[in-house]
Amino acid sequence: MARYTPPEIEPKWQKAWESDGTFLAQRDPDRPKYYVLEMFPYPSGRIHMGHVRNYTMGDVVARYKSSCGFSVLHPMGWDAFGMPAENAAMERGGHPKDWTYSNIADMRDQLKPLGLSIDWTREFATCDPEYYGQQQAMFLDFLDAGLVYRKNAVVNWDPVDMTVLANEQVEDGRGWRSGALVERRELTQWFFKISDFSEDLLGALDGLDNWPEKVKLMQRNWIGRSRGLQMAFSLIDAPHDFDRIEVYTTRPDTLRGASFVGISPDHPLARALERDDPKVAEFCAECRRMGTSEEELEKAEKRGLDTGLRVRHPFDTSWELPVYIANFILMDYGTGAIFGCPAHDQRDLDFARKYGLPVSDTFVALENGQPVTNEAFVPPKTEKVRWLRPYAWDEIATGEQAIDAAIRFCEENGVGHGVTKYRLRDWGISRQRYWGCPIPVVHCADCGVVPEKKENLPVLLPDDVTFDQPGNPLDRHPTWRDCTCPQCGAPARRETDTMDTFVDSSWYYARFTAPHAATPTDMAEAEYWMNVDQYIGGIEHAILHLLYSRFFARAMHITGHLPEKAREPFDALFTQGMVTHEIYLTRDENGRPVYHLPEDVEGGKLKTTGEPVDIIPSAKMSKSKKNVVDPVNIIESFGADTARWFMLSDSPPERDVEWTAAGAEAAYKHLGRVWRIANGIAEEMEQGGGIAAYESEAPANAKGAAADGGDDLALRRALHRTVHDVTMGIESFGFNSSVAKLYAFTNTLAKSSASLAARREAAMGMAQLMAPMTPHLAEEIWDMLGGQGLVARAPWPQADPALLVEDTVVLPIQVNGKRRSEIEVPKDMPKDELEKLALADDAVVKALAGGAPKKVIVVPGRIVNVVV
């Protein structure tokens, strides 16, 4: 007997789509366009289930929109620069370029069997010279437009390997290879002026209606606009030229509770003191022996050093405060100096307790206002508190009121001025690494930093490099650095920094609109295809990648590479969850964990030895924990449609989904069942004279259906209900509920005793609804039931509103909010009749026990609640 055979079906239809050119994106002025983009993958060499999930979701949207008549752009490329390629070269030899391109080839081969509706003619990798050369051209335009500059910034420095480390290469403050204590070191580096756009990037979030609120909130917090007071404390007997310390504070209302002034170890004053005082030098050096990440600084023990210097309080010149150098103050934020008010900031309080500094309350809670002891009193700024020493506002006022008044007061008295600051820092793009886009500038002894001429682009990475020693291969290459100054022609040296890989991914969406253009973009193409209508990717990119992309689109607009409308490049964003799996674990003789692959475990025991394994609840799939399932194996055993169906079925797309073998098998069984049902119908048709006999048959309609006993009409109603529900599910990213509705409809169809024509119609409708999710099976069914052409080209089915209306509804009856009974009533029965019926219900009569109801709530079509 014939069976569902994905290994035959799937390649067959993939070939059919290819020869049909079904997925080629066509610029068609007569049709609306739809641009679906999933975040492009890093070419690690193997696709994983996360990719399958991500790209299947995008594919559902792309195929659905295509069926709805849109001209769809659904491209794929590779985020191909980055550290792993260099790490591989260091560990296993070989060249990052070879490693990367061979990974790309492997991953493309693994991806293609998924049957994604991708226009592969637009594929590119960010490490293609054609791509990064255009990126260099844009860098020059940005430079010209004043969007790029150089300044000093700190990096993680490994003093043994003599190399810069990424944050992820620092483990517990030590270099991952050398084990040496990492130091902070300053280098002159290239920056994009993203901070010029702080206000714009913040304000424009309000217009992103189809972005998740949580992502917008994260970006708002990241940009971090604050209103505060910038003011100076005058120094007493300060050395060198320092006579004041500028501080920025968001709580000027607590100025009277100040007990110390703190400066960053990188503050100019600290630098100056360092030169004269070995103790200061030692402390600052110690502070610099810390990683550069904010997380590390925050988690580190708060420490300070009394410089011995004193400042005067602006309100009372006899009031002196000590000046500390403190390890938790960032030079990058505000002015690199603060005043500490221990009573109303926990970090300041901890610091004050540690160094024996005074703690004086400036306000207390209205009720039982107790002075601060071990916990700083930090109420919401909107809460009213009692001020002990207000200086320009009422004794009872909110923090907000006090802050406004304090700024006004300070401005009037010449103590400082109100300013708006942002937490967002400029984007440092310099990387002291080989496998990235070279920054196209030249250092000339006479002319200084000179941009490379556009006609000399791309500045190509040299191929002859080695990774047998740490550090930047571009730096130690014998000849690559040598060049001539584009301005004066004298011998000069190339910049050896390459760009952050976030630069590569900040404009790839624009390049997909014209991937082979001789300029970064082609305005006519960008005008048609931009913006990305639906962007899909992981929540881990909520801040950096998306913020950088938003900045880049603006910068590209300013430099003439994108139209005005593309300044905000992603109209809608969806962030999908991870794919997780249980972890299987045994212990070796030393009690160390030994992880096992899912395929080596059965029934909680190792297949080989029968040793029981500990099962750790689901976690993100990772190689080190061996809780990975290779999509290639799944596709080989069950087919791509099963992998796709399962990835969509079990969890809402924004949440994590757990991969289970049982779930995958269930998906496979279901698709087999769908195939058998369709095949049964096809065989019946064969026996009844072939497809032609059913082609002309008028499908049952709402009026004429009574004659067949209602089965045809019932099936039709169910189909149209399903069309409606599945469509709603796809539109709202509720793929799992679309799948559930299709399961339900399969059951209905399997049990239906409707006519053959009606069942054929139902099965074909089902195939169409399944097509975005399981495209190969859908084509197969469509074909066997005599559908015309490819289902991928067929228009999306429309639900007939007349078939969606139900005549009667079942209403629950509650007594005091608890369901006690239900009644079946005509859909539009009026309220008072519903109330009468409800009060006559046995359960209600019993509950009332002869008394009158206190209240009856009737929500027509929903519920009746009787309060007794």
Place this chain on the structure above:
RNA sequence: GCCCGAGUGGCGGAAUGGUAGACGCAGCGGAUUCAAAAUCCGCCGCCGUAAGGCGUGGGGGUUCGAGUCCCCCCUCGGGCACCA
């Protein structure tokens, strides 16, 4: 440490403030089979013989009615600017 999420049966999950547990998995019972696999049909939150009671991480609150809204707490996950 800071910012952002998520917690519902044995499991994955469903549910415009209106019948909690749709749909699927597992489990149980039955049909088919010499037998098994596959397939098909039915049952299936917990306690209880039943009547009934209890149930959406925990504790409060708003409401005729709360998984859903508000406050506090717990646990888990993501991000923290050089991982991508």
